Amino acid sequence: MSTKAEAVTVDVPAYMQETGRRARAAAKQISRAESGMKDAALNAIATAIEEATGRLKSANESDLAAGHRHGLDAALLDRLELNDARIAAMAEGLREIALLPDPVGSISDMNFRPSGIQVGRMRVPLGVIGIIYESRPNVTADAAGLCLKSGNAAILRGGSEAIHSNQAIAACIHEGLAAAGLPAEVIQVVETTDRAAVGELIRMEEYVDVIVPRGGKGLIKRISKEARVPVIKHLHGVCHTYIDDLADIDKAVRVSVNAKTQRYGTCNTMETLLVATAIAERVLPVLAGKYRDAGVELRGCEATRRILPDISVATEDDWSEEYLAPILAIRVVDGLDAAIEHIDRYGSDHTDAIITESLPRAQRFLREVDSSSVMVNASSRFADGFEYGLGAEIGISTDKLHARGPVGLEGLTTLKYIVLGDGHIRT
Amino acid sequence: MSTKAEAVTVDVPAYMQETGRRARAAAKQISRAESGMKDAALNAIATAIEEATGRLKSANESDLAAGHRHGLDAALLDRLELNDARIAAMAEGLREIALLPDPVGSISDMNFRPSGIQVGRMRVPLGVIGIIYESRPNVTADAAGLCLKSGNAAILRGGSEAIHSNQAIAACIHEGLAAAGLPAEVIQVVETTDRAAVGELIRMEEYVDVIVPRGGKGLIKRISKEARVPVIKHLHGVCHTYIDDLADIDKAVRVSVNAKTQRYGTCNTMETLLVATAIAERVLPVLAGKYRDAGVELRGCEATRRILPDISVATEDDWSEEYLAPILAIRVVDGLDAAIEHIDRYGSDHTDAIITESLPRAQRFLREVDSSSVMVNASSRFADGFEYGLGAEIGISTDKLHARGPVGLEGLTTLKYIVLGDGHIRT
Numbered sequence: 001m002s003t004k005a006e007a008v009t010v011d012v013p014a015y016m017q018e019t020g021r022r023a024r025a026a027a028k029q030i031s032r033a034e035s036g037m038k039d040a041a042l043n044a045i046a047t048a049i050e051e052a053t054g055r056l057k058s059a060n061e062s063d064l065a066a067g068h069r070h071g072l073d074a075a076l077l078d079r080l081e082l083n084d085a086r087i088a089a090m091a092e093g094l095r096e097i098a099l100l101p102d103p104v105g106s107i108s109d110m111n112f113r114p115s116g117i118q119v120g121r122m123r124v125p126l127g128v129i130g131i132i133y134e135s136r137p138n139v140t141a142d143a144a145g146l147c148l149k150s151g152n153a154a155i156l157r158g159g160s161e162a163i164h165s166n167q168a169i170a171a172c173i174h175e176g177l178a179a180a181g182l183p184a185e186v187i188q189v190v191e192t193t194d195r196a197a198v199g200e201l202i203r204m205e206e207y208v209d210v211i212v213p214r215g216g217k218g219l220i221k222r223i224s225k226e227a228r229v230p231v232i233k234h235l236h237g238v239c240h241t242y243i244d245d246l247a248d249i250d251k252a253v254r255v256s257v258n259a260k261t262q263r264y265g266t267c268n269t270m271e272t273l274l275v276a277t278a279i280a281e282r283v284l285p286v287l288a289g290k291y292r293d294a295g296v297e298l299r300g301c302e303a304t305r306r307i308l309p310d311i312s313v314a315t316e317d318d319w320s321e322e323y324l325a326p327i328l329a330i331r332v333v334d335g336l337d338a339a340i341e342h343i344d345r346y347g348s349d350h351t352d353a354i355i356t357e358s359l360p361r362a363q364r365f366l367r368e369v370d371s372s373s374v375m376v377n378a379s380s381r382f383a384d385g386f387e388y389g390l391g392a393e394i395g396i397s398t399d400k401l402h403a404r405g406p407v408g409l410e411g412l413t414t415l416k417y418i419v420l421g422d423g424h425i426r427t
Numbered sequence: 428m429s430t431k432a433e434a435v436t437v438d439v440p441a442y443m444q445e446t447g448r449r450a451r452a453a454a455k456q457i458s459r460a461e462s463g464m465k466d467a468a469l470n471a472i473a474t475a476i477e478e479a480t481g482r483l484k485s486a487n488e489s490d491l492a493a494g495h496r497h498g499l500d501a502a503l504l505d506r507l508e509l510n511d512a513r514i515a516a517m518a519e520g521l522r523e524i525a526l527l528p529d530p531v532g533s534i535s536d537m538n539f540r541p542s543g544i545q546v547g548r549m550r551v552p553l554g555v556i557g558i559i560y561e562s563r564p565n566v567t568a569d570a571a572g573l574c575l576k577s578g579n580a581a582i583l584r585g586g587s588e589a590i591h592s593n594q595a596i597a598a599c600i601h602e603g604l605a606a607a608g609l610p611a612e613v614i615q616v617v618e619t620t621d622r623a624a625v626g627e628l629i630r631m632e633e634y635v636d637v638i639v640p641r642g643g644k645g646l647i648k649r650i651s652k653e654a655r656v657p658v659i660k661h662l663h664g665v666c667h668t669y670i671d672d673l674a675d676i677d678k679a680v681r682v683s684v685n686a687k688t689q690r691y692g693t694c695n696t697m698e699t700l701l702v703a704t705a706i707a708e709r710v711l712p713v714l715a716g717k718y719r720d721a722g723v724e725l726r727g728c729e730a731t732r733r734i735l736p737d738i739s740v741a742t743e744d745d746w747s748e749e750y751l752a753p754i755l756a757i758r759v760v761d762g763l764d765a766a767i768e769h770i771d772r773y774g775s776d777h778t779d780a781i782i783t784e785s786l787p788r789a790q791r792f793l794r795e796v797d798s799s800s801v802m803v804n805a806s807s808r809f810a811d812g813f814e815y816g817l818g819a820e821i822g823i824s825t826d827k828l829h830a831r832g833p834v835g836l837e838g839l840t841t842l843k844y845i846v847l848g849d850g851h852i853r854t
Contacts, residue, residue, distance in 0.1 A: 028771075031795075031797070032794065032795055105794060111816065113814065113815070113816055115809065115814060117805050117809055117814070119814075119815045119816060122793065122794075122801075124797065126827055126828070127797075127827065209827055209828075210827075210828060230657070230828050248850065250850065251849070251850030254850050254852055255848075255850055255851070255852055257852075258852035258853060259852075262852070262853050262854075344455075353846075362847075366549065366845050367459065367532060367549075368458075368459055370458070370551065370554075370843075371843065372843055372844060373843065373844040373845075373846060374549075374843060374844070374845050374846070375845070375846040375847075375848065376845075376846070376847050376848065377847070377848045377849050377850055377851070378544050378846050378847070378848025378850075378851045378852075379848075379851065379852045379853050381852075381853040382542065382544055382846055382848075382851070382853055383844070383846075387540065387542060387544070387546075387853070388540070388546045388844065389538065389540055389546060400553055400554065400636055400637075400841045401553070401636075401637060401657050401828065401829040401841065402828040402829040404841050404842060404843055404844075405843065405844040406844070414827045414828065414831050415831060416797075416798065416799055416800065416801060416831055416832065417799060417800040417801070417810070417815065417831075417832040417833070418793050418800075418801050418802070418803075419780075419800060419801070419802040419803070419805050419809055419810075420789075420802075420803050420804070420805070421682075421802065421803065421804045421805025421806075421809075422678070422804050423675065423677065423678030423681050423682055423804055423805075424682070424804070424805045424806065424809070425681055425682055425684075425685035425686075425689070425805075425806045425808075426685060426689050426806050426808040426809055426814070427689075
């Protein structure tokens with residue numbers, strides 16, 4: 001370690017290139033590792049993390065102390081903290097990943113062709129995954145687990161504010177990998193806090209196959225702009241619920257309240273409520289009462305304010321705002337077409353829901369709303385890898401190519417074609 | 428059209444922005460179009476092309492004459508030419524695309540989750556596809572057909588040497604779209620030959636979802652480097668056949684001859700033959716005779732030349748060469764491990780095959796060779812969208828993300844999550 005650390009102070013590009021070279025070599029080994037070996041490593045890392053609880057907390061205290069000194073705000077300090085419960089949750093998360101089916105090597109769609117060859121597809125790892133994240137040190141364990149299970153090597157680059165916590169977790173990861181007979185280079189946690197390391201990581205096309213940034217919109221925009229390596233982006237969530245005039249009022253109220261108030265700071269929280277004119281007078285007063293009780297500030301269009309005169313005015317900016325807070329924009333729209341048009345114009349292609357009893361309207365909404373998750377009579381808060389049955393997620397993609405919506409193990413793999421013949425030739 | 432043409436001479440960026448804006452609007456319409464309407468358009472375009480045979484040939488003659496004046500070589504002039512057979516083939520290709528199942532809207536993996544919601548995935552178009560290609564005007568019809576069928580809008584930018592042919596085909600496409608009641612903006616063929624149009628197209632992130640370049644390695648490298656829009660790349664094919672020592676000699680000879688000689692200029696043609704030491708003396712002399720008869724120049728490693736002393740020497744450069752010509756590099760390797768190592772080091776991740784009767788060796792080769800197509804006892808020439816049953820292909824991707832190998836209709840679509848509830852909320 002000391003040699004590497006010295007190299008860092010001297011030459012970040014050289015250090016990152018070396019990290020990339022090692023990752024590429026390790027990727028070959030982990031892509032061929034048997035499922036049992038990978039699961040053994042995941043369980044061994046979990047055990048190592050539990051046994052290192054004391055060391056992890058003391059490393060984390062160094063980070064927290066530095067955070068206090070640097071004046072990090074309370075929310076950031078909270079995200080940075082590792083306590084007994086969070087450490088136990090990291091270990092538990094790794095054991096759950098070990099229990100998921102191994103996606104690697106699974107063969108699908110194997111069919112005979114008229115020429116006599118059999119053609120199918122095999123799921124294989126992407127190779128080397130670079131993950132760039134902020135504050136929360138548990139991402140180090142989560143991301144390592146998902147990359148390992150999906151047969152990829154990973155280069156993890158956490159925030160400088162969590163460097164001691166992340167390095168302590170890295171030691172547990174390496175202990176677990178060694179116990180299972182896998183090389184430490186499968187999961188490398190970048191040891192320098194120099195920001196130049198990120199610039200290198202996102203440009204090492206030879207060594208890195210995909211970058212997954214986890215953090216604020218600013219970080220992700222910057223990385224996408226500068227990266228030469230493909231990026232799985234998760235920008236932001238301006239999620240809508242549209243209450244159709246053919247909605248069941250009870251369901252509309254239940255779902256709309258949950259979509260806004262179940263948690264405020266998540267990307268799948270509803271930020272704008274759209275209500276059909278014909279049902280607005282019946283549903284809005286009931287909803288307003290519930291939101292008032294929950295302490296949600298309402299901002300409405302003119303038509304909304306004719307029904308709810310006490311709420312404040314929604315401006316044009318409100319329609320594209322990701323509040324991540326107890327604030328809700330409400331707009332009365334003519335009907336389904338106007339709702340789809342609003343979502344198309346102001347939404348972020350993340351998650352949008354319709355509340356309706358009408359089958360044709362549900363069908364049209366599902367088909368025509370171009371978002372990563374489209375829902376009928378359900379809370380947008382369900383847009384999540386665990387809720388969808390992916391077992392875990394490394395992020396939610398608002399991109400269209402490769403992975404869309406919650407990205408689990410499958411999103412960290414790709415399909416290659418396999419062909420079986422018996423001396424077949426093309427004529 | 429005259430207004431557009433005038434705009435072009437004045438301001439290419441403005442013209443391309445306007446093209447992008449129209450494509451984005453048209454993408455919405457075509458993504459929602461019923462299958463029958465899209466198929467009607469495809470058939471109407473086919474008919475329009477057949478009926479315009481005379482006009483297409485005369486437009487093509489202008490291009491050919493200009494090509495001669497500019498000294499294009501014979502191969503390029505051949506690719507540029509539209510004759511009766513090629514025009515009929517374009518029409519036939521469109522009718523075949525019409526017969527393929529519509530990928531859009533198909534729902535898969537719909538399952539109930541413990542929370543009570545039903546989660547599945549729906550296949551949807553990517554949006555706007557930009558295609559940049561050279562010489563062969565039939566790409567205009569093929570690409571238009573695939574984009575239309577998969578519910579995407581397209582901006583097609585062909586080579587300047589084919590501008591008259593491409594514009595004549597564009598007129599047929601617009602005639603067919605109009606006959607089916609679809610807007611002309613679904614398929615736009617760029618009317619300017621100014622190269623600045625390409626620079627704009629690959630940077631219009633707001634309007635274009637993916638770029639598919641079809642052409643030489645140089646073009647694709649340049650586009651990938653400068654693009655802001657994601658690119659589905661097809662770089663080159665350095666394809667291998669490895670004859671294992673447990674191969675059947677007859678199958679080995681049949682497949683290896685076909686993989687090299689069935690066509691020389693295609694990316695799935697074998698460029699390097701690897702032969703296990705233990706079988707080399709038995710198989711190489713037979714193969715050499717066949718290749719000699721076919722007029723293939725052989726270049727061998729030292730061990731190969733001990734068996735075939737008359738052939739020339741393969742240098743280090745030969746191992747990574749895509750000849751696209753009747754030349755074959757031959758290397759004798761110790762066995763499976765050495766073969767996989769060679770492919771890993773010198774290959775282009777396109778298509779690689781093993782010839783063996785051994786199941787475990789076939790399994791290892793399929794699993795460990797990281798190429799878009801991996802084959803057992805079959806000719807690499809099978810790596811093709813038609814042969815794989817995709818119906819047609821827009822290209823072959825050597826990328827790992829999104830699409831790998833031959834890209835058909837599925838590669839021009841993506842999956843979004845759909846969720847059905849009945850008033851379900853997250854707790």
